[in-house]
Amino acid sequence: MQTYGGKLLxxxxxxxxKVEYACRVLAQLSRTFGNNQFSHIDDLAALEEIPANYLVxxxxxxxxGGLINSKRGKQGGYSLxxxxxxxxxxxxxxxxxxxxxxxxxxxxxxxxxxxQKVWLEVVEAMKVKTMSYSLESFxxxxxxxxxxx
Numbered sequence: 001m002q003t004y005g006g007k008l009l010x011x012x013x014x015x016x017x018k019v020e021y022a023c024r025v026l027a028q029l030s031r032t033f034g035n036n037q038f039s040h041i042d043d044l045a046a047l048e049e050i051p052a053n054y055l056v057x058x059x060x061x062x063x064x065g066g067l068i069n070s071k072r073g074k075q076g077g078y079s080l081x082x083x084x085x086x087x088x089x090x091x092x093x094x095x096x097x098x099x100x101x102x103x104x105x106x107x108x109x110x111x112x113x114x115x116q117k118v119w120l121e122v123v124e125a126m127k128v129k130t131m132s133y134s135l136e137s138f139x140x141x142x143x144x145x146x147x148x149x
Contacts, residue, residue: 037079038077089130
């Protein structure tokens with residue numbers, strides 16, 4: 001819980017569906033990192049329940065942002081460009097929705113500077129926090145249960 005001037009601050013951040021899908025597909029790609037495997041878009045779409053035509057756009061953004069590699073052809077697909085611990089939530093958000101952590105406030109009026117100052121501090125705190133989480137944070141923990149057939 002965060003307070004400012006003795007008052008509880010409540011922040012609402014509306015995460016775009018595109019950022020959520022990017023996090024999920026990157027978590028899926030991190031499972032095969034380091035074994036020279038490329039994941040097919042249809043498999044990724046099915047595993048993460050993301051419409052394939054929308055996933056193409058997300059994967060293009062991730063590739064253009066340097067977070068994933070792509071390979072054409074029958075043996076092609078997608079893979080992480082960096083180790084999962086080298087990709088931060090901040091990297092993902094910046095590549096997919098750079099506006100999410102941006103703020104465009106003027107300092108007009110008698111309260112403008114104060115309002116701007118507070119919001120800049122909030123954005124900086126969000127930046128620091130998103131930088132503290134790597135893609136590894138999205139991986140499900142290994143199950144303690146063993147299943148036998």
